[in-house]
Structure formats: C-alpha cells, structure tokens
Amino acid sequence: MSLNIQNIIPAIGAQFSGNPDATIDTVSIDSRSLQNNSGTLYFALSGQNHDGHEYLEELLSKGVYNFVVTQYPEQLKGKANFLVVHNTLEALQLFAAYYRNAFDFPIIGVTGSNGKTIVKEWLNFLLSPEYNIIRSPKSYNSQVGVPLSIIGINEKHNLGIFEAGISLVGEMAKLEVLIRPTIGVLTNIGSAHNEGFQSREQKISEKLKLFKDAEILIYAKNPEVDALIPAGTKTWSWSFTDPNADVQISQKGTQLHIHTSQHTFTVTLPFQDSSSVENAITCLMVLLYFGYSPAVIQERLQLLYPVEMRLKVKNGINNTTLIDDSYNSDYQSLKIALDFLENQKQHQKKTVILSDIFQSGWSNPTLYETVAALFSSNQIDRIIGIGDQITTHAHYFSNITTYATTADFFEAYDPLDFENETILIKGARPFHFEEIVFRLEEKTHETVLEINLNAISHNLNFFKSKLQPGIKLMVMVKAFGYGSGSFEIARLLEYHKVDYLGVAFADEGIALRNAGITMPIMIMNPETPSFSAIINFGLEPEIYSVKELHAFLRVAAQHNVSDYPIHIKLDTGMHRLGFEAKDLDTLIAVIKDNPRVSIKSVLSHLATSDEPEQRDFTLSQIARFDLLSSQLLSALHIQPLRHILNTSGISNFPHGQYDMVRLGIGLYGVSNDENETKYLENVGTLKSVISQIRTIEAGESVGYGRKFIASATTVIATIPIGYADGIRRSWGNEVGYLIVNHQKAPIVGNICMDMLMINITGIACHEGDTVTIFGENPSVTIMAKALGTIPYEILTSISQRVKRVFYRE
Numbered sequence: 001m002s003l004n005i006q007n008i009i010p011a012i013g014a015q016f017s018g019n020p021d022a023t024i025d026t027v028s029i030d031s032r033s034l035q036n037n038s039g040t041l042y043f044a045l046s047g048q049n050h051d052g053h054e055y056l057e058e059l060l061s062k063g064v065y066n067f068v069v070t071q072y073p074e075q076l077k078g079k080a081n082f083l084v085v086h087n088t089l090e091a092l093q094l095f096a097a098y099y100r101n102a103f104d105f106p107i108i109g110v111t112g113s114n115g116k117t118i119v120k121e122w123l124n125f126l127l128s129p130e131y132n133i134i135r136s137p138k139s140y141n142s143q144v145g146v147p148l149s150i151i152g153i154n155e156k157h158n159l160g161i162f163e164a165g166i167s168l169v170g171e172m173a174k175l176e177v178l179i180r181p182t183i184g185v186l187t188n189i190g191s192a193h194n195e196g197f198q199s200r201e202q203k204i205s206e207k208l209k210l211f212k213d214a215e216i217l218i219y220a221k222n223p224e225v226d227a228l229i230p231a232g233t234k235t236w237s238w239s240f241t242d243p244n245a246d247v248q249i250s251q252k253g254t255q256l257h258i259h260t261s262q263h264t265f266t267v268t269l270p271f272q273d274s275s276s277v278e279n280a281i282t283c284l285m286v287l288l289y290f291g292y293s294p295a296v297i298q299e300r301l302q303l304l305y306p307v308e309m310r311l312k313v314k315n316g317i318n319n320t321t322l323i324d325d326s327y328n329s330d331y332q333s334l335k336i337a338l339d340f341l342e343n344q345k346q347h348q349k350k351t352v353i354l355s356d357i358f359q360s361g362w363s364n365p366t367l368y369e370t371v372a373a374l375f376s377s378n379q380i381d382r383i384i385g386i387g388d389q390i391t392t393h394a395h396y397f398s399n400i401t402t403y404a405t406t407a408d409f410f411e412a413y414d415p416l417d418f419e420n421e422t423i424l425i426k427g428a429r430p431f432h433f434e435e436i437v438f439r440l441e442e443k444t445h446e447t448v449l450e451i452n453l454n455a456i457s458h459n460l461n462f463f464k465s466k467l468q469p470g471i472k473l474m475v476m477v478k479a480f481g482y483g484s485g486s487f488e489i490a491r492l493l494e495y496h497k498v499d500y501l502g503v504a505f506a507d508e509g510i511a512l513r514n515a516g517i518t519m520p521i522m523i524m525n526p527e528t529p530s531f532s533a534i535i536n537f538g539l540e541p542e543i544y545s546v547k548e549l550h551a552f553l554r555v556a557a558q559h560n561v562s563d564y565p566i567h568i569k570l571d572t573g574m575h576r577l578g579f580e581a582k583d584l585d586t587l588i589a590v591i592k593d594n595p596r597v598s599i600k601s602v603l604s605h606l607a608t609s610d611e612p613e614q615r616d617f618t619l620s621q622i623a624r625f626d627l628l629s630s631q632l633l634s635a636l637h638i639q640p641l642r643h644i645l646n647t648s649g650i651s652n653f654p655h656g657q658y659d660m661v662r663l664g665i666g667l668y669g670v671s672n673d674e675n676e677t678k679y680l681e682n683v684g685t686l687k688s689v690i691s692q693i694r695t696i697e698a699g700e701s702v703g704y705g706r707k708f709i710a711s712a713t714t715v716i717a718t719i720p721i722g723y724a725d726g727i728r729r730s731w732g733n734e735v736g737y738l739i740v741n742h743q744k745a746p747i748v749g750n751i752c753m754d755m756l757m758i759n760i761t762g763i764a765c766h767e768g769d770t771v772t773i774f775g776e777n778p779s780v781t782i783m784a785k786a787l788g789t790i791p792y793e794i795l796t797s798i799s800q801r802v803k804r805v806f807y808r809e
C-alpha cells in the first residue's frame with residue numbers, strides 16, 4: 001500500500017492539520033505493535049477498556065506521524081499529521097471502502113452462524129492452485145476485523161475471500177460496502193440464540209444483506225432462508241432432501257453422492273461429522289460454480305484438514321514458551337502473530353521459526369525483504385527459516401539460520417539450542433511444523449484444560465456493562481484463578497485495566513508479584529506469619545478482627561511503614577470473617593489517627609446473592625453493610641471504597657454496587673441465571689485423548705468392581721483421566737458422559753484414579769482422538785447439578801497435574 005494523505009482526507013471526511021504530502025504504507029489500531037512506523041496511519045479507536053487517544057504521545061515518540069483522531073490534541077500541535085473525524089471506527093471503515101474501490105476482482109463473501117472461518121480457510125486451500133488469494137486472517141470478521149482484512153489487498157491478488165460476522169441489526173450493511181462480494185456464501189445459520197436480534201427471521205435477513213449485489217448466492221436450501229431471500233437474487237443451492245435444490249446430495253459415512261444437472265459423481269471426505277460435512281459441501285458448491293471438474297473436486301476434497309484457527313500458547317522445553325501457529329503462513333497472519341508474540345512478555349528473547357510463505361501476491365524478493373523488515377521492527381532475536389525460498393532469500397535477514405526442509409532442521413536439531421525464550425512457530429501446512437511443536441513441547445500427559453482468553457475478555461466486558469459509570473472492579477483470582485490459571489489471567493486483567501485483584505492467601509499474591517503483576521492485590525485471608533511478606537511484596541491485607549489488626553500494626557511498625565493500605569471486612573450475616581457491630585468502637589479507637597495504616601476499602605460478603613428465594617436476606621445484608629460502613633466512615637472521617645457484591649450480586653442487586661464490585665465465577669462463564677448464561681462465553685474446556693479401544697462381548701465387564709456388564713457387543717475406550725485429576729467418582733457408572741466426535745459417550749463402570757472408560761459403540765473414532773470432559777457441552781453447570789455440587793467445586797478441583805493451555809481465537 002502506498003497512499004497519499006491528500007486522497008485519504010476526503011475519503012474519510014476528515015479535517016486535516018499537518019503536511020498533506022505524506023504517504024501511508026500501513027494502517028494500525030494497536031499502539032503496542034512494534035510494526036508502527038513513520039508510514040503508519042494510526043486510527044485511535046476507543047473501546048471499552050482502552051482509548052487509542054491515550055497513546056498518541058507515546059506513538060509519536062516511536063516515530064508514528066499520522067493519526068486519525070476525534071479531537072485535535074492541542075499539545076501536539078505541529079508535531080504530526082492529524083485527521084480529525086467524528087468517529088474513528090467509521091473512518092477506518094470509510095478508509096477500507098476507499099481502498100477496496102481501487103481493486104476489481106471476484107470476491108467471495110462468507111457469512112452465517114457457524115463454519116465461516118473453516119469455509120474460508122478451506123476455500124483458500126481448494127482454490128489456491130489457480131488463484132492468488134487474499135483472505136481475512138484468522139477470524140477477522142468484525143466491524144474492525146473486516147476493514148483490517150481489506151487493507152491487506154495488493155495489486156497481485158486476483159481473488160478475495162472475506163468473512164463477515166455480526167451481532168446486531170445494522171452491522172451487515174456496514175460490512176457489505178467494505179467487502180462488496182461478487183459471490184455470496186451462506187454457511188450454517190445455526191439454531192444458536194438470536195441475541196442482538198428480535199427474531200430468527202431478523203437475524204437471517206440481516207445476514208443476507210451481505211449478498212445485496214452479489215452475482216450469486218450459494219447456500220443450503222431451506223424454506224426459512226428461501227422465504228427471506230430478496231426476489232431476483234440468483235442462487236445456487238444444495239440439499240439432502242429438497243428436490244428443488246440445484247444440487248442433490250446424499251451421504252453414506254464419508255462418501256458423498258453428488259447429483260447436478262450436468263454431473264453425477266461421488267467424493268470421499270476425510271471425516272463424517274455433520275458440521276464438517278456441511279462445510280465441505282459448501283466449498284464443493286463453490287468449486288462447482290467456478291466450473292471445476294468432478295475429478296479435481298474429488299482429488300482436492302479428500303485433502304481437507306481440521307482448521308486450527310487460533311494461536312496457542314504452550315509450555316516448551318528448557319523454560320521456553322511456544323506460540324503454536326503451525327498451520328498458517330500467510331503474510332497477514334504473520335503480522336498478527338508477531339503482535340501476539342510481542343504481547344507475551346514471559347521472556348526477553350524472541351525466536352521465530354518460519355516456513356516459506358505462499359501466495360503473498362508479491363514476488364519472492366519483495367516478499368522476503370518485507371518480512372525481514374517486519375522481523376527487524378519486531379526486534380526478533382533469532383530466525384530459523386525452513387524452505388527453499390526463504391533459504392534462497394536468506395541474505396535479506398540478519399541472524400537467520402536456514403534449512404531447505406523440516407527434515408534438515410531435525411537433522412541439526414539440538415534441544416539445548418532452545419532455552420528461556422518465546423518461540424513463534426509458523427509454517428504452511430506442507431512443512432508439518434506440528435512436528436516441531438511436538439518436539440519442543442514440554443511433555444506431560446495428554447489431558448489439557450484449554451482456557452479461552454477471548455471468552456474471559458468477553459465475560460469481563462459483559463459484567464462491566466452492568467456497572468454504573470465510575471464503579472471500580474476487583475476480580476477474584478483465588479484458587480489458581482478458579483482453576484483456570486492465575487498468572488495468565490491476571491496478566492489479561494491487568495491489560496484490561498481492572499482495578500484490583502483478590503486472592504485468598506498471601507502465597508497466591510506473592511506468586512502473582514513474582515510473575516510480574518504490579519496492580520493492587522487484596523489478600524482475603526492473610527495469616528499472621530505472612531504479614532512481613534505481605535508488606536515486602538506490596539500486597540494489601542483484608543483485616544477482619546481486632547486481634548488481627550493489632551498483629552498487623554506490630555509488623556507494620558517493625559517495617560516502619562506508614563499509610564499502609566488495608567481493607568476492613570465487616571460481617572453482615574455470612575458469619576465467616578469480619579468485624580461485627582460490637583467490635584466497631586474498638587476498631588475505630590485503634591485505627592483513629594494511627595499513622596501506620598490507611599483504610600483503602602471497607603467490604604462485606606453476601607451469603608445468598610445467587611438464591612432468589614432468599615432475596616430478603618441479601619437485602620438485609622446490604623442494609624447492614626450500609627449502616628456499619630457509614631458509622632465507620634463518619635467516625636474516622638475517611639472515604640474508602642465500599643464493596644459487597646460478588647458475581648451474582650452484580651447480576652441481582654444493582655443498587656448494591658457502592659464504589660466497587662468483586663467479580664469471581666462470572667469471569668469464567670458461569671452464572672446461576674440461565675438467561676444470563678446465554679450472554680457468557682465458556683472459558684475452560686477439559687480435553688483428553690483415547691488411549692485404547694476394544695470390543696467386549698455381552699456378559700463381559702468393565703473396570704474395578706465389575707460395575708458395568710455389557711448387555712450386547714460393546715465398544716469401550718479408555719481415557720487417561722481419573723479422580724486424581726479431579727473427576728469425581730460419582731460422575732462414573734453412566735451418570736456422566738464425555739463428548740467424542742460430537743456425540744455423548746457414557747462413562748461406564750467406576751472411575752479409576754488415573755483413567756476412566758467410556759462406551760463408544762456406534763461412534764466413529766480412533767485411538768488418539770480428542771475427547772471432551774467438560775466445556776460448552778457438558779457445561780460445568782450441568783455436571784455440578786448432576787453431582788449435587790456447584791460449578792465452583794468442579795472448576796477448582798481439576799488437579800494441577802492437568803496442563804493448562806491458553807489461547808486466543
């Protein structure tokens with residue numbers, strides 16, 4: 001991209017101040033990106049947590065010179081170019097629309113409720129032998145993601161594949177003008193709830209707006225959709241059942257039988273679950289529309305592969321951290337991965353293992369020169385290049401080692417070459433970089449608890465949206481972040497500018513400090529022997545009794561601190577910890593004019609905020625809190641923060657927000673209210689693998705105590721997870737189930753310490769396949785109900801020997 005500012009000003013309707021002759025070669029919305037430079041046009045977007053305008057000076061000092069802002073910053077007058085607009089997001093979209101207009105080649109626009117990203121990735125794979133394709137990186141399909149995707153187009157591309165995702169009425173029209181698809185693809189419209197829409201009809205109609213001017217709409221024929229397609233739209237449809245569809249399809253296992261007016265043929269897919277099959281058929285329809293022959297379609301469809309859409313962070317050997325993006329090596333996603341790498345600050349040193357990049361649209365010298373510049377702006381310490389092309393162009397890079405093939409890399413591989421660093425592993429599929437990840441990964445057993453960091457951000461924003469303006473937020477990350485990982489989550493919360501973290505014990509707080517967390521941390525249950533460490537690590541104790549207060553004051557005096565932040569806990573009915581009304585006079589007398597400590601906050605805890613039938617009790621607790629805390633505040637003439645609400649308190653008692661709330665389980669996607677649960681995203685998914693499969697005959701038994709006796713021939717799979725990992729024994733004996741290949745497989749017999757067995761009769765699966773213990777289905781809420789406990793216990797019981805893997809979508 002090389003654009004003149006002069007042309008951009010009218011395109012986004014800006015007021016301008018600065019030098020109109022400047023040129024722009026890249027666009028950024030992320031102040032942290034090391035890719036920002038003097039040719040960057042920075043759009044200062046304002047989101048829920050961050051306002052891009054806050055970073056202007058910092059960016060200026062890093063050499064960024066062109067800014068799209070809503071207000072002209074007087075103090076930076078004359079120092080840079082400013083394009084002042086009403087709304088910076090709209091300006092970004094206008095900019096992308098302006099940029100898009102310079103290109104005229106076919107564009108496939110993909111939308112739907114499920115399968116968008118998979119269809120986009122598969123179409124890219126299927127069509128790439130014939131086309132130079134630009135596609136949305138990852139699942140960049142939002143109001144921000146689509147313009148950023150469009151901006152990746154260059155002169156050499158001759159086909160685009162962009163996905164569009166919406167959650168509100170009116171959003172699709174904005175994406176349509178950016179993508180302007182010539183070929184429309186509607187993927188599965190799902191049975192998912194119609195959140196953000198009044199009805200299913202409204203949701204579907206909104207999605208169809210993407211295809212307003214498309215020459216063709218490709219979709220699965222369905223009366224519900226048919227009724228909403230505008231008259232005059234040309235369509236190309238398929239169906240398993242409807243004889244009016246253009247293409248008739250029948251499925252038998254992995255075989256699809258295709259019948260069109262011109263061809264009758266069979267294709268074999270490498271899978272048979274219904275959603276993958278449907279996505280593959282959608283791709284097949286596009287290939288047919290493009291005029292591909294049955295022979296080519298047969299050959300290519302059987303090579304379809306599972307799509308990994310996300311960057312995974314894993315623990316590697318020798319204290320390394322791996323960022324696994326082993327199935328992807330286009331230029332756009334490389335930029336994203338490098339920004340992600342920059343934001344992972346576990347280690348100083350950064351290494352990238354990169355394969356040849358295909359389909360950039362550029363000539364190879366231009367491509368690798370650009371990539372080398374990108375690496376140098378991202379301050380990558382070491383590059384390992386694998387492939388003929390990167391080897392040929394190695395001279396553009398400093399500190400690169402190259403190998404012609406992945407096998408050559410393994411030939412020279414020495415595990416001691418990798419230590420104390422973050423390693424981004426990014427390769428195109430044919431290079432099989434998953435094998436490199438496998439070598440570099442720290443080996444533990446194959447059960448993992450996957451934590452979706454995006455879902456945490458989503459849930460955080462959901463609860464934030466329930467707070468009145470100015471209310472502060474403490475997030476409880478006790479018990480290892482409710483079992484989900486404390487350090488990684490704390491870092492994310494720090495990024496989201498949460499005000500406080502809360503943990504139960506001093507050593508949890510110390511671990512967070514040692515991991516580099518600098519934000520305020522409250523310790524709920526500090527024990528006297530830990531007071532010294534609490535002060536040394538700058539942690540803030542909750543004080544709940546006169547005896548504890550005296551003990552803390554003694555240690556505070558030894559350390560000679562003054563105004564040390566403490567939090568006063570009041571007992572308003574929970575009867576766990578806290579000062580009662582009768583203690584207040586002593587508390588006031590001891591603390592009044594005491595220079596050692598300063599009360600940062602006064603809090604209490606609710607006992608029944610999640611039980612609607614006990615609403616009166618909660619109201620009485622809030623009233624009592626009001627009374628006691630007011631007495632304290634007025635006797636001491638102080639204005640500390642007051643807080644009493646936990647997650648279900650935030651949901652059910654909005655009048656009790658005071659100055660701060662304490663969010664816990666809600667962050668992890670759990671609510672006591674079914675209605676609210678719909679708005680939350682699942683955070684943790686516990687997965688394992690099938691170790692062994694066997695068939696047993698009627699009358700044979702499974703496991704300790706022979707609690708399962710087969711009544712007919714039964715296929716049994718053994719999974720390496722047991723009660724020592726936190727799976728309760730009472731979940732066994734067909735009370736509970738695992739999900740295998742989208743189907744329920746009941747747990748048969750007793751759960752063992754390290755293993756359990758499931759009945760997989762009739763489920764297509766193999767040894768080594770992944771199984772799900774909990775996640776979206778079954779949810780921990782469902783599990784907890786069946787087991788007569790609460791989701792908190794299920795989450796925090798998962799043993800620390802289960803590896804946690806964090807990822808972003």
Ligand SMILES: *Cc1c(COP(=O)(O)O)cnc(C)c1O
Pocket residue numbers: 476478524604605645646647648662663664665666
């Ligand atoms: C755990 C805890 C919370 C958070 O409770 P959730 O129900 O998980 O939201 C809040 N305050 C205190 C004192 C806690 O111990």
